[in-house]
Amino acid sequence: MTISVAISGASGRMGTLIQQIIADTDGLELHSALTSSSAKEEMLGADVLIDVTRIDVSEANVDFALEHGINVVVGTSGWGQERLAALESGIPEGQGVIIVPNFSVGSVLGTHLATIAGKFYDSIEILEAHHDKKVDSPSGTAVRTAEAISAARDSEPVPPNADQPSRGQVVAGIPVHALRLRGVVADQQVIFGGTGETLTIRHETFSNTAYTHGIQLALNAAATATGLTVGIDGLLGIGEAK
Numbered sequence: 001m002t003i004s005v006a007i008s009g010a011s012g013r014m015g016t017l018i019q020q021i022i023a024d025t026d027g028l029e030l031h032s033a034l035t036s037s038s039a040k041e042e043m044l045g046a047d048v049l050i051d052v053t054r055i056d057v058s059e060a061n062v063d064f065a066l067e068h069g070i071n072v073v074v075g076t077s078g079w080g081q082e083r084l085a086a087l088e089s090g091i092p093e094g095q096g097v098i099i100v101p102n103f104s105v106g107s108v109l110g111t112h113l114a115t116i117a118g119k120f121y122d123s124i125e126i127l128e129a130h131h132d133k134k135v136d137s138p139s140g141t142a143v144r145t146a147e148a149i150s151a152a153r154d155s156e157p158v159p160p161n162a163d164q165p166s167r168g169q170v171v172a173g174i175p176v177h178a179l180r181l182r183g184v185v186a187d188q189q190v191i192f193g194g195t196g197e198t199l200t201i202r203h204e205t206f207s208n209t210a211y212t213h214g215i216q217l218a219l220n221a222a223a224t225a226t227g228l229t230v231g232i233d234g235l236l237g238i239g240e241a242k
Helices: 013-024 055-067 081-090 105-117 140-151 208-222
Strands: 003-008 028-034 048-051 071-074 096-099 123-130 169-171 174-180 186-194 197-205 227-230
Touching: 003 013, 003 055, 003 208, 013 028, 013 208, 028 208, 048 055, 048 208, 055 071, 055 081, 071 208, 081 096, 081 227, 096 208, 105 140, 105 186, 105 197, 105 208, 123 140, 140 169, 140 174, 140 186
Parallel strands: 003 028, 003 048, 048 071, 071 096, 096 227, 123 174
Antiparallel strands: 123 186, 169 174, 186 197
């Protein structure tokens, strides 16, 4: 079976990478490459849409795809808990959406390890850095990591002086500090503080090619997915997604 894939955001960094992955992967074929000037109708007839745009564009693309029987992979940041809840309730029966905060295997493992460590520390902060062209902050990966850590604990951490602007954005009780720098692809550090010690779980991405395996997994899974799946954790066999 060959999966026909439409890409929304095809002219961007991730869109360009996805086109190359599709060309190099048996069982995948490019249906259409949509840019900001493309009509949504160009995706009609595809088996799967993969969206790597902006959150406002992404929401409209997902709605359109589902209305026309197309399953979706979303690599766009900004799909927080409220948006996910609304999306899940609106997915037609027999269709599926996979929301992927990060396609990197190492990043997913880093978040998984952080949820384990988070049970043993009450002092937790996240430092994330991305390239200077990334328009959103904090990153979807950092938000997902903070939420996953808190969900695995008995209660949310209580950060000191969280009302001070320089303390970062507090997500699920965890301050997240975002850097946007030239020369960086992606870098996340989850720092745990304990009595007389600190523990840092760090994942660095040096090239967008780190996302290749995760993109392949998500596209192949999306063709037959039903309901809402968040993350590629389950596809990697390291825990239940969502």
